Amino acid sequence: MNETDNTKTNQALFEQARQLIPGGVNSPVRAFGSVGGTPYFVERAEGPHVHDVEGRRYIDYVQSYGPSILGHAHPAIVDAVVAAAARGTSYGAPTENEVLIAAEMVGRVPGLEMVRLVSSGTEAVMSAIRLARGTTGRDKIVKFAGNYHGHSDSLLVAGGSGVAQQGLIGSEGVTPGAVADTIVAPYNEVPELDDSIAVVVVEPIAANMGLVAPVTGFLEGLRTECDRVGALLIFDEVITGFRLCRGGAAEWYGVAPDIWCFGKVIGGGLPMGAFGASTKIMSNLAPLGGVYQAGTLSGNPLATAAGLAAMSRLDTAAYEQLTAIATSLQEGMSGAFANAGVAAVMPRVGPLVGLFFTDTAPTEFDGAKAAADNGVYRRFFHGMLDRGVAFAPGAYEAIFVSLAHGPTQIEETVVACREVAAELTAG
Ligand SMILES: *Cc1c(COP(=O)(O)O)cnc(C)c1O
Numbered sequence: 001m002n003e004t005d006n007t008k009t010n011q012a013l014f015e016q017a018r019q020l021i022p023g024g025v026n027s028p029v030r031a032f033g034s035v036g037g038t039p040y041f042v043e044r045a046e047g048p049h050v051h052d053v054e055g056r057r058y059i060d061y062v063q064s065y066g067p068s069i070l071g072h073a074h075p076a077i078v079d080a081v082v083a084a085a086a087r088g089t090s091y092g093a094p095t096e097n098e099v100l101i102a103a104e105m106v107g108r109v110p111g112l113e114m115v116r117l118v119s120s121g122t123e124a125v126m127s128a129i130r131l132a133r134g135t136t137g138r139d140k141i142v143k144f145a146g147n148y149h150g151h152s153d154s155l156l157v158a159g160g161s162g163v164a165q166q167g168l169i170g171s172e173g174v175t176p177g178a179v180a181d182t183i184v185a186p187y188n189e190v191p192e193l194d195d196s197i198a199v200v201v202v203e204p205i206a207a208n209m210g211l212v213a214p215v216t217g218f219l220e221g222l223r224t225e226c227d228r229v230g231a232l233l234i235f236d237e238v239i240t241g242f243r244l245c246r247g248g249a250a251e252w253y254g255v256a257p258d259i260w261c262f263g264k265v266i267g268g269g270l271p272m273g274a275f276g277a278s279t280k281i282m283s284n285l286a287p288l289g290g291v292y293q294a295g296t297l298s299g300n301p302l303a304t305a306a307g308l309a310a311m312s313r314l315d316t317a318a319y320e321q322l323t324a325i326a327t328s329l330q331e332g333m334s335g336a337f338a339n340a341g342v343a344a345v346m347p348r349v350g351p352l353v354g355l356f357f358t359d360t361a362p363t364e365f366d367g368a369k370a371a372a373d374n375g376v377y378r379r380f381f382h383g384m385l386d387r388g389v390a391f392a393p394g395a396y397e398a399i400f401v402s403l404a405h406g407p408t409q410i411e412e413t414v415v416a417c418r419e420v421a422a423e424l425t426a427g
Contacts, residue, residue: 008053008303013041019302029162031219032393035378039393045072047404050390058390059409064263065392069310069322071404075308077268084305090297093270102272104311105266105274109247116285117299120152121238124273125201127293128259129154131275132199132232134291135277135284137227142231144187148200148208149236149261155176158365160208160396187364188214190221193229199259200226201234204249205271206241207398209368211347212361213420221254226258232281236272238263239398242311244318246351252299252350265314268306271297318403322351325401325410329353332414340421342376353399355380355391372396376424383420389413 017024025039034037040052049072050060060072070077075251084097102115118124129152143149148161157170157179170179183193187206200222206212226233235257240249240266250256253327260283263273276282286292330346330353337344346363354361357376362368372395381391389412391399410427 004157008204010038010041010052014038022196027162029392029394029397034395035393037209037380037382039389045095047071047073047184048402048406048409053180057386058388059227059397059402059405059413061389061391062397062415064264064269066243066400067267067269067364068194068315068400069243071402072269074309074404075097076313078307079394080305080309081302082302086394090300092296093131093303094418095156095299097301097305097308098299101266101304101307101311103310105262105276108242109250109260111275111278112223112260112276113279114282115262115274116293117280117304118273118275118293119271119297120150121261121273121287122152123156123295124238124261124263124275125149125155125236126152126235127199128234128261128275129160129199130293130365131277131285131291132234132259134233134289134415135281135351136196136198136230138196138231139181139184139264140197141181141186142197144193144202144206144365146187146202146209146212146368147185147206147292149204149237150238151201154182155201158184160206160368162394163398186288188218188327189211189364190218190225191304193225193231195229195231197226197229197396199232199234199410202311203238204235204237204253204255204257204334205238205240205244205349206368207352207354209365210356210362210372211349211352211370211398212363213349214316215363219249219253223255223257232258234259236261240352242266242314243322244352244411246316265310266307268308268310270300270306272303272307283353313403319351322401322403325403325405326351326399327351328407328410329399329401329405329413332410333417336414336417336421340418340425342421342424346390351401355395355399358397361400368396368408380420383423384416389416 025031043053145158146160148159149155166369237248241262259277264297347361377395
């Protein structure tokens with residue numbers, strides 16, 4: 001222990017971080033920009049809790065924005081990663097675990113026949129778009145306002161999550177050329193396509209503008225419209241994949257895309273993403289076909305070990321448990337808001353929950369933005385954080401529960417929520 005260890009505070013670390021890292025963070029939302037205040041610097045985490053460097057413990061509903069579905073530092077994942085690390089951390093040659101995790105994914109998702117592993121959700125969607133363009137020989141892509149697909153150039157328009165929090169419609173440094181072939185459509189309306197469209201990319205449940213479920217007929221309509229003009233359909237299941245249910249959103253809604261993108265849960269908390277499709281489409285990918293895609297750390301042995309350990313625990317019973325936890329959280333918190341007379345809606349699809357401080361659940365980006373930016377969330381956020389409950393530091397994020405969240409944590413959260421709701425109405 002050196003001397004500075006005793007003086008570590010969130011404030012001191014944040015100040016130092018801001019000298020060395022833009023905004024003090026390695027992903028914008030972590031800087032607390034939209035809620036104000038100083039981020040807590042995590043020292044360790046276990047189960048449903050994170051601990052900061054000042055020794056405070058929080059019930060964690062960030063859960064790394066989705067990956068930590070078993071809870072933090074689950075022994076099975078820790079053991080798998082430690083054992084894998086002892087065998088070497090990266091080889092640049094194929095491994096058995098890559099085959100096993102591919103089989104696990106293909107076995108869960110009807111229609112998914114082949115996958116390629118990458119190191120992030122961004123890479124998964126970026127590569128899936130290239131594959132779709134290469135497969136169709138067309139240029140144009142359609143995305144939906146408020147859907148977030150990572151930070152690759154052509155998809156960085158009208159994005160949710162951190163992009164929306166920064167009040168950006170896109171990003172500086174993205175050339176007009178890079179987005180010239182990107183068409184933005186309103187979520188939950190089936191756009192009319194033509195045969196210039198290569199691909200439609202959608203979050204089957206929008207989870208980066210709060211939580212916005214697809215209205216009845218939306219996903220089915222996209223499927224039909226894509227088929228009509230010969231465009232491909234991508235489901236960006238980076239959040240929904242292996243969190244919603246065994247087979248993800250495609251199974252949940254009974255609509256299959258042409259290409260799936262995965263991330264977050266699939267890596268068990270380590271950097272991993274994946275995209276996949278039928279054998280026919282995936283055969284267009286190098287080395288079989290002419291669409292190039294590669295990665296030094298792709299299929300990384302630590303990530304596949306962690307991912308397999310997580311996936312092997314995600315059976316039907318696990319999803320029922322996760323949904324029960326999410327339901328009790330949603331019911332408890334909704335009740336607290338209603339009793340206090342706070343206008344709030346908490347949409348839920350299975351284990352996915354959102355929170356909007358408004359009367360009716362939005363169905364598209366403008367409504368979600370109006371609710372996210374009305375100033376209530378930041379007061380809610382700090383009220384909860386002061387009481388030891390960490391929600392995401394931004395109103396555009398979904399609420400993530402893990403299998404480690406139990407009735408005790410839910411009850412503590414609801415008690416805190418009652419107090420905060422009373423504060424909100426007090427003005
Ligand atoms: C998080 C997310 C991404 C990007 O994944 P990264 O691992 O952060 O690159 C893409 N799509 C969706 C739907 C996401 O939620």
